[in-house]
Amino acid sequence: MRGFRARLWLTRGAAIKRGRILELAEKRTLFHNPQHEYTRSLLDAVPIPDPRLRRQGTRQAPG
Structure with a gap:
């Protein structure tokens, strides 16, 4: 998730x-590969805090 703190333990x-x-x-x-349109819209609504990633249009999930 792209910005959710839950990614750290999920x-x-x-x-x-x-x-x-x-x-x-x-x-x-x-x-990285959400299948449902609603899941994609939720993930797209999360701001990308790192300006370098924001410019690239990518997000990064740990683990």
Whole structure:
């Protein structure tokens, strides 16, 4: 996730909308290859704090 603190300890994650799980995946898959449009929109809404990454249009997930 691209900016979420949860990335530091998360092994699996879920995108949830109105109480429904829309996507459940391993951390790397969820952040680097989200399958659901809602998950992609959530990740795109997170600001990129590093100006170098922002210019490149990339995000970085630890681990």
